[in-house]
Amino acid sequence: MTLEERAVRDVQHVDRRQVAALRSVVDRESAVAVADLFRVLADPTRVSIIHALSVAELCNGDLAAVLGISESAVSHQMRELRLMKLVTAEKRGRMVYYRLTDTHIRHIFADTLRHVQESSPNQHVGRLR
Amino acid sequence: MTLEERAVRDVQHVDRRQVAALRSVVDRESAVAVADLFRVLADPTRVSIIHALSVAELCNGDLAAVLGISESAVSHQMRELRLMKLVTAEKRGRMVYYRLTDTHIRHIFADTLRHVQESSPNQHVGRLR
DNA sequence: AGTATAGTTGAATAGTTGCTCAAGTGTCAA
């Protein structure tokens, strides 16, 4: 018996129609898309990069300087951010300048920063790094 | 020479004051806090759970039925979501009912869902799972 | 030409994550 079949059969606590309705609302595909977007924002380095770029346009080396990490590490992250279309790269001479593509992301990001700063000024429940 | 020292020294493209200013704006601690919050939302299963709970209050087994995964898997995820204070658990008899704690998260989540559905209806650039 | 600078890339690696499985706890009903 597949999980799919179990899902339809084994519901005993909510009525089946509600579960059936939820199963159609919560489709896997958009869940993956949403998770992918959040995944990009789920790393302190990328968060810092986006934070910095929300203040100024910066090149790869400057980002490394601002964050205090290697240029290679920045470059790897920029590749990811570019792939996910969160930043745009513009080459000028031998430098590559990055800026945020999307104002929507800016808002989501700002909202979350505010949320974190308001709701838990001192407690921190996340994992160790 | 530490990365910290490099950071102050090696800046050649932006003026040093700007980088110094950015270095104070982009502090590691809140970057980690923001990333931690996003990390919770960066998994398709947890996204689906939050999506389902934004529609109805559900117990562990129902969530398993709705998502089509094992109760154990759900329970593991609920522990995380509880730790991060995104959901609240309420035990009634032998069932544990979950609901979303925070309306702020609801908004961030809804924003992002809308963003994903609007901005990239068909393309998908994320990793395979 | 030659050299230095800015950035990219691929492999390797240490650490993390999400799930499964098996064993456990607590609750209800016969």
Place this chain on the structure above:
DNA sequence: TTGACACTTGAGCAACTATTCAACTATACT
């Protein structure tokens, strides 16, 4: 009490991730 049910927990593992290092390309300067 016995059994079934709802859920939790810990160990183990396969997959993924962020960084480092070394080698590379491309541009600029002399």
